Amino acid sequence: MTAAIDFEAEGLLEGIAGRSREARVQLLEELFAAGVGLEEVRTAVAEGRLQLLPLEWALSGRDRYTPNEVARLSGVDRELLDDQWRALGMAVSDPDEPTQTADELAAAHRMRAYLDAGLEPEAIQETARVMVMAMSQLAAANRQLAGTLAATSSEVEDSAETELDVAHRLEALSARLVPMIGPTLEHIYKLQLRDQIRHAAVGVGEDTVGEEMAVAFADLVGFTKLGETLPPEEFGRITSRFGEMAADVSSGPVRLVKLIGDAAMLASADPAALLGATLDLVEMADNEGEGFPALRAGVSLGYVLPRAGDFYGRSVNLASRITAIARPSSVLVTAELRERLGDRFRFSNAGRRRLKGIELPATVFRARGLDEDQLS
Numbered sequence: 001m002t003a004a005i006d007f008e009a010e011g012l013l014e015g016i017a018g019r020s021r022e023a024r025v026q027l028l029e030e031l032f033a034a035g036v037g038l039e040e041v042r043t044a045v046a047e048g049r050l051q052l053l054p055l056e057w058a059l060s061g062r063d064r065y066t067p068n069e070v071a072r073l074s075g076v077d078r079e080l081l082d083d084q085w086r087a088l089g090m091a092v093s094d095p096d097e098p099t100q101t102a103d104e105l106a107a108a109h110r111m112r113a114y115l116d117a118g119l120e121p122e123a124i125q126e127t128a129r130v131m132v133m134a135m136s137q138l139a140a141a142n143r144q145l146a147g148t149l150a151a152t153s154s155e156v157e158d159s160a161e162t163e164l165d166v167a168h169r170l171e172a173l174s175a176r177l178v179p180m181i182g183p184t185l186e187h188i189y190k191l192q193l194r195d196q197i198r199h200a201a202v203g204v205g206e207d208t209v210g211e212e213m214a215v216a217f218a219d220l221v222g223f224t225k226l227g228e229t230l231p232p233e234e235f236g237r238i239t240s241r242f243g244e245m246a247a248d249v250s251s252g253p254v255r256l257v258k259l260i261g262d263a264a265m266l267a268s269a270d271p272a273a274l275l276g277a278t279l280d281l282v283e284m285a286d287n288e289g290e291g292f293p294a295l296r297a298g299v300s301l302g303y304v305l306p307r308a309g310d311f312y313g314r315s316v317n318l319a320s321r322i323t324a325i326a327r328p329s330s331v332l333v334t335a336e337l338r339e340r341l342g343d344r345f346r347f348s349n350a351g352r353r354r355l356k357g358i359e360l361p362a363t364v365f366r367a368r369g370l371d372e373d374q375l376s
Contacts, residue, residue, distance in 0.1 A: 005032060012045055023162030030054065051163040055170045059178070064098035065105055074108035080121055081108055087125040089132050130309045138181075195252075213304045214271035214337065215316050216278045217323040218246070218297035220285075223262030226293060238292060245284045249277040257310060263323070267311055271301055271337055272344055278331055279345075279369050286329055294329045298322030299367070301337040321355035322364055331367045338365045346370060 007013050007028055016024055031041055031053055044050045071078035082092045084107075093099040114124050220226075220242060227235055239261075246264035250256035253270040254277045264281070268274035278297045285295040300322065302315030318334060326332045338347045347365040354361050 023164035051166040063102040065100040067095045087128040214274040215319045216266040216299040219263035296326035297331040300334045
């Protein structure tokens with residue numbers, strides 16, 4: 001196949017000479033031998049990412065199918081597959097273009113199995129959207145990890161690395177790392193699913209619409225201002241540490257629902273456990289020392305609607321709004337939560353407050369642990 005392509009005439013060697021040119025020729029020969037198309041190579045050269053093309057192909061495989069072929073071979077309607085593809089954050093391609101790989105065909109067969117098991121397409125797509133958010137973050141973290149490993153390994157190699165050197169090194173890293181991702185994800189998934197089943201709020205057969213949950217938000221005070229004044233690496237250290245702390249307090253019945261920049265959302269069917277975890281989180285921030293911003297938090301109790309791994313409802317909004325009026329290093333709770341927990345914590349009345357987006361004023365209380373020193 002390579003003999004039929006004149007690399008020079010196709011403009012694939014323009015502007016390079018010597019050892020770099022020899023390496024480019026070898027890389028091109030390997031790519032074309034693997035079945036990469038001329039247009040894909042041209043695009044990669046124009047965008048300055050030719051050395052990444054072997055890695056892209058290693059991640060996608062050589063078998064190529066059109067969307068119509070995937071639909072026919074899997075027995076899934078192509079419109080459903082297109083909807084699933086969009087849920088995965090991908091652009092739907094021409095149904096007769098061979099843009100799909102063996103991985104996409106295997107995914108279509110799994111979708112067929114889900115449908116045969118009685119799952120609705122909407123439920124499958126909702127799950128896909130949740131997984132995309134998590135996998136996108138994981139992919140970004142792994143990309144950074146691979147970049148770090150690649151940079152570290154290149155320090156002990158010839159400083160005049162060619163595209164071919166980089167391509168081979170990244171491909172070798174991928175070959176080592178990617179096979180470990182699947183088993184690791186399966187292990188984490190089983191751990192999380194087992195833990196959530198163990199602490200499920202609603203039993204089988206209950207007819208309640210939604211679940212009664214305690215919901216907490218905690219955010220970093222002055223986060224926006226920090227972003228304008230701190231160097232990026234220090235700002236990144238703070239947000240990373242905040243994520244670690246939120247994960248540390250989220251165990252047993254308490255779940256870390258999501259991190260949203262300067263805020264963490266926690267939830268639990270056990271209100272006492274959630275309030276205890278929230279107080280611990282605020283205290284951890286205080287103990288980080290000078291330079292780390294204080295946290296403020298709000299906690300509510302009520303029925304929520306679970307959807308795509310998140311929770312929605314008035315009590316979620318209430319927790320968020322209470323957080324916005326809390327003082328640094330303090331935790332405010334609703335009257336419902338204070339009544340439920342009784343004397344398991346210490347509470348002081350913080351007044352009846354109007355909250356943005358909440359129709360009626362709400363009475364809120366400041367919460368403290370029983371072992372805390374008396375504070376004003």
